[in-house]
Each structure stands twice: as C-alpha cells, then as structure tokens.
Amino acid sequence: MYAPSEAAxxxxxxxxxxxYYEKIGLLSDIGRTSGGRxxxxDEDLSWLVLFRCLRDTGMPIAEMCRYAELARAGEHTAGERRALLERHAARVEEQMQLLQRQYDHLREKIRFYDRLG
Amino acid sequence: MYAPSEAAxxxxxxxxxxxYYEKIGLLSDIGRTSGGRxxxxDEDLSWLVLFRCLRDTGMPIAEMCRYAELARAGEHTAGERRALLERHAARVEEQMQLLQRQYDHLREKIRFYDRLG
DNA sequence: TTTCAACCTGGAGCGCGCTCCAGGTCAAGC
DNA sequence: GCTTGACCTGGAGCGCGCTCCAGGTTGAAA
Known part of the structure; x- marks a missing residue:
C-alpha cells in the first residue's frame, strides 16, 4: 500500500x-482511504511500471488505454493484447535502428570537428 | 537547385x-526566384539532412537554432558547436540505453503471453 | 492565351501529454 | 486543539512542433 507521493x-x-491517468481511465479502481486519498x-505499481515502459518506448496514451481496457475485459483478450505489444515492439525496433543510424551520423559530424581542431 | 517540393x-x-524552419530562423538565406519562390x-539540403539527424535524435528546435546561429557566426565557433553536438550525443546514448532496457522489458512481457497461450 | 498545379504570406489551430491553479479537505505531530 | 504539509477536485493553460487555412501569385504546359 503506497501513498500517492510514494507511488509517484x-x-x-x-x-x-x-x-491524469486515473481520470482518463488508464488506471482504474485505485483504492481510497476513508478520507478520499x-x-x-503493488498491482497498481506494476501497471505503472508497464506504463512507464510503454511510454518510454513511445506508445501513445490512447494505445495504452486500449491495452488496459483489454486487460480489464478478461483472460480471453490475451491474444489481442499480445498482438498489440508485438506490433509496438516492431515499431520500437525500427525506432532503435533509426536512432542508431542518426547517432552514427552525429558521431561522424563530431569527428569532422575533431579533424578541424 | 531544388524546388520546395523536391527539397521536401x-x-x-x-x-x-x-x-516554418525559415520563419523561425533555422534556415536562412534561402534563395528565391524572381517570382518569389x-x-x-545542395548546401541547404545538407543543412536539412543535419536537421533531420538532430530532430530524429530528439534535439529541441531551440537548440538546433543555437547551432545554426553559431555556424553563421563563423569559424571561431567551431569548438562551441562541437561541444553542443557532443552534449547532445551523450544524451542520445542515454536515450538509446533506456530504449534498449525498456525494449527488453517489453519483449519479456510478450514472452509471458507466449507462455500462456 | 488559358489553365492549373505549385507556390506564396500571415496567422490561426491542433494534438499530445501533461502541468498548474484555486479553493478546499485530511491527518500526523506538537 | 492547531499547525502544516500532503492530498483532493474540476478545469484551465502550456510547450512543442508542426499543420492548416484563406486568399492571392506564378509559371510551365497545352
């Protein structure tokens, strides 16, 4: 059991x-104290860890919502959830390749400056 | 010599x-035909290729403007330009590491679904 | 000569993902 | 009991990087 600041x-x-994530329905059924806090x-936290992973890899929030909805819908959506993650992973691979390519360009540009000075 | 659509x-x-890039001063001294087009x-194009590289690696436009300004200021800013690119490259390295880590998490999550089905 | 796609300008608008704010409530420590 | 800081809500605002629009001009091809 974690207070909001600890979860953050x-x-x-x-x-x-x-x-915000609760408001848009990405998080749901977050518990409250009698005072409304x-x-x-731990389960909420593990969702947050997943969301962190998906956001860091560039998944749009709308797609995370879709994933969360599927998960809430039950076991039978496991295949669809897997497919969603797989599609995302494929996009991430492309992203990584592009990033590596452009990083190499950048390093080459820096080497160009090194040869000058 | 390339028309706008070709440069695009x-x-x-x-x-x-x-x-937009011209308006904010990222591109400057773009030539015009007598009719204003x-x-x-090729030099403009090579700037665009650099901007493409910097954008793809996540450099904010304000920082690209700074770089372009330095380049316009002359030879003597080469060191500062190199330093700017070097700092950026370091950030890109961190970004690549994070992306790789989160990609690994994602793949692990997908393997979890594979074991289910 | 006419046509029409490509281009021009200035400025408004947008999509995303938060982030901030006002005005109020809660609860732990003194 | 009081203070104080963490928390609550609803809603407005923001920063970024474009993207779109209206209304007009250009210029190459037919």
Whole structure:
C-alpha cells in the first residue's frame, strides 16, 4: 500500500500524471482511504511500471488505454493484447535502428570537428 | 537547385515545415526566384539532412537554432558547436540505453503471453 | 492565351501529454 | 486543539512542433 507521493516516486510519474491517468481511465479502481486519498497497491505499481515502459518506448496514451481496457475485459483478450505489444515492439525496433543510424551520423559530424581542431 | 517540393521530398520535411524552419530562423538565406519562390541549394539540403539527424535524435528546435546561429557566426565557433553536438550525443546514448532496457522489458512481457497461450 | 498545379504570406489551430491553479479537505505531530 | 504539509477536485493553460487555412501569385504546359 503506497501513498500517492510514494507511488509517484517509485513509478517516476508525477502526482498530476497519476491523477491524469486515473481520470482518463488508464488506471482504474485505485483504492481510497476513508478520507478520499488514493492508495496504490503493488498491482497498481506494476501497471505503472508497464506504463512507464510503454511510454518510454513511445506508445501513445490512447494505445495504452486500449491495452488496459483489454486487460480489464478478461483472460480471453490475451491474444489481442499480445498482438498489440508485438506490433509496438516492431515499431520500437525500427525506432532503435533509426536512432542508431542518426547517432552514427552525429558521431561522424563530431569527428569532422575533431579533424578541424 | 531544388524546388520546395523536391527539397521536401529529399529531406523528409513537409513544405510547411520548411517554411516554418525559415520563419523561425533555422534556415536562412534561402534563395528565391524572381517570382518569389524558394530555391534550395545542395548546401541547404545538407543543412536539412543535419536537421533531420538532430530532430530524429530528439534535439529541441531551440537548440538546433543555437547551432545554426553559431555556424553563421563563423569559424571561431567551431569548438562551441562541437561541444553542443557532443552534449547532445551523450544524451542520445542515454536515450538509446533506456530504449534498449525498456525494449527488453517489453519483449519479456510478450514472452509471458507466449507462455500462456 | 488559358489553365492549373505549385507556390506564396500571415496567422490561426491542433494534438499530445501533461502541468498548474484555486479553493478546499485530511491527518500526523506538537 | 492547531499547525502544516500532503492530498483532493474540476478545469484551465502550456510547450512543442508542426499543420492548416484563406486568399492571392506564378509559371510551365497545352
């Protein structure tokens, strides 16, 4: 059981972002204290870790929502969820290749300056 | 000498983006026909290729402007330009490492689904 | 000569993903 | 009991990087 600030610290999302994610339905059924404050469980945290992974790899929020919806819909969506992640992973591979290519260009440009000075 | 549409095609930027880059001073001294149409030279194109590289690796436009300014200021800014690119390259390295790490997580998640089905 | 796609300008608008704010509530420590 | 900092809500605002639009001009081909 984690307070909002602790969940934020552990996930790397800001408090505002956690609230925002709940508001748009990416997070759901976040527990509350009697006083109305959010309580994050380990399971919530593991969702946040997944979201962190997906965001860091460039998945749009709308697609994460889709994934979360599928997961909520039950076991029978496992195949579709897998496919969604697989498509995303393929895009990430392309992204990594592009990044590597452009990084190489960048390094070459820097070497050009090195030869000057 | 390239027409705008050809420069767009070769650089991968849209016509609107090329105009935007000129407007904000990222591109400067783009030639014009007597009728007022832009004419891109090979040198302009090589700038665009560099901008493509920097954008693809996540450099903010403001920083590309700074780089372009330095280049316009003359030879004596070469060191500063090199340093700017070097700092950027270091950030790109971190970005690549993060991306790789999160890609690995993603692949692991997908393997989890594979074991289910 | 006419046509029409490509181009021009200035400026508004947009999509994304937060981020901030006002005004109020809660709860742990003194 | 009071203070104080963490938290709450609804909604507005923002920064970035374009993207689109209206209304007009250009110039090569038919």
């Amino acid at each position: 610290r552990r996930s790397g999302f800001s408090l505002d972002t956690l609230r 959010r309580v994050f469980t | 095609r070769r650089s991968g930027f849209s016509l609107d983006t090329l105009r 832009r004419v891109f030279t």
